[in-house]
Amino acid sequence: MTLRPAPLLALLLGLGVAGVVAGVLFGSTGWSDLGDDTMSVILWEIRLPRSLGAWCAGALLGLAGALSQGLFRNPLADPYLLGSAAGAELAVALTLAFTGASAAHASLLAEIGLTGLAFAGTLAGVGLTLLLARGAEQTLRLLLAGVVVGVVLNALTHLVSLWTPDILRAMQAFMLGNTGMLGWNSVAVMAATGLVAGAIGWLGSPALDALTLGEATATSLGIRLPLARLLLILAFAMATGAAVAQTGIIAFVGLAAPHLVRTLCPMLHGWLILLSAAAGGALLLAADVLARALIRPQELPVGLVTALLGGAYLTLLMHRRGVLRK
Template identity: 55%
Template sequence: MTHAEIVSRRRHLAVGLAVLSSLLIVAGLMAGSEGWSVGSLWGPDAGLIVGEIRAPRTLGAWLVGALLGLAGAVAQGLFRNPLADPYLLGSASGASLCVVLVLAGSALAGHGVSLAAADLLARAGLVLAAFAGALGGVLLTLLLSRGAQHTVRLLLAGVVVGVVLGAFGDLATMAAPEALRGKQAFMLGSTGFLGWTSVGLLTVGLALTLPLAWRLARVLDALTLGIDSAVSLGLALPTLRMVLVTVLALATGLAVSQAGLVAFVGLVSPHLVRRFVPATQSFTLVASAAAGGCLLLSADVLARSLIAPQELPVGVLTAVLGGGYLLWLLHRRGMA
């Protein structure tokens, strides 16, 4: 593929993602509990239905997907592993544990039992607890791995933290079985509670993490050449890795706190971009964010529309779409 062809394909991908995002936003504004309704965009209740419910949910879903897509691209570039995803460093298990503690604390309080940690998290609320848990899981991984100097040690520490925190979450649900249903809903992911406050927080988060990741894209480009080559370029890898892990943790923690554990978006989005066109990490990061937004918003629109007025868990649809794509990709490579 010539340089001119690569530039052309990048331009086509950028335009296609922009157009697709616009179409999906319009579709999100029309999709409701009664299926598709164009008239609801200008009906007498449009200000309430569209302005206060569908619009923030639609924009919030795109922003959550964008943060997960960005985090997935950072993770895959940082660990030089196409199977890396945003939940690799313990953020998912940490967020899940804190959510379970809040739910268990509320359940136990109803029975006259009090847990100091659960009471503290309950006062903060599920959103803040999930965010703190996600960041706490990554911090614990960094402590166990003694920083971000060695990627293999960091990966192993993330696996250990995920297993241990997951076990503690299971113990909490045994103490308060009422929390199990809430934990399941969190694990499946949901965009149904996104409001304008969530949109504001997600916008600020993306505005902070995307430019920082973009500025560090040259580090990810250097890592593709190998550790020794990156060091020979004069890069302070330990410090820069830590900054990239911080970007990964912030983007993932914010997305998880607002929509729960949405599966496969962060894993699949960079694959879609790289399959369409080879590119430097700077382009891949931005395009993966846009692709993640489109993927999650597509799943959200389908979740609202397929069996209306009932609604499917958005995480189930992202798992089906993303997992199906990866299976197809594996089949294509096996046939090649």
């Protein structure tokens, strides 16, 4: 089935609206009674910002996934490719270990916030990758540097966890993804970051289109590849950092959303970036509602749900294309 970009965008946004309504009305205890005063507070002050925040986080990851796949010309590239997730994990682990050392340090966490430090860790991981790769000139060098930085930072995170095992439970919640703490401030931060990152990505979409023809052709068309790569890396690092800082590590949304959009509607990167964001928002919001429903009154980590659904989708995609039959 092939759709045109505009109707597909309308469909994805409609699914997002339906997901927000379902997220507001449906909680871990089932469907809610709108006439109850206490329940009204829960709906508008807890569930509505959580649902909008889940959509924003998914949109950021879908946007980042489209940018990274276009930038590296690799359909398996995801937003965590350049050490962003590893940097966020290490920052969270160090913060939890540091603030747990004494009560005096707890004020630091209260002032800066765990989300701010996770965002800083994401940017630091990407910055280390760029430093190791000596800039953004060589795609292969960037990919290898991202792998090295990710492995080293993950090893340091495990080392910190071994030294301070009390942080393991909090780290597990961060690494499996969690939308339960999202509020109106989270929605505002992610929406603002998404607008900035989306604008940079849209302005850089002609460079991504040119890159599909090869680096030599893109250069001959007047594209300044090092500058374009640097700006696009900044855009998807900002988007990834904002999502990870607010919700933790959520798997497969940034990888699956661009795949789904390209399957339904082949297009240039200007539309792909916008549609991948809408698809990512709808996917994460659906996973969040499902995470509340499966084992209620308890909730599954939303990252676990997205990993299972994303893995099933990519396996089906590989089977349809005959990869698993060869």
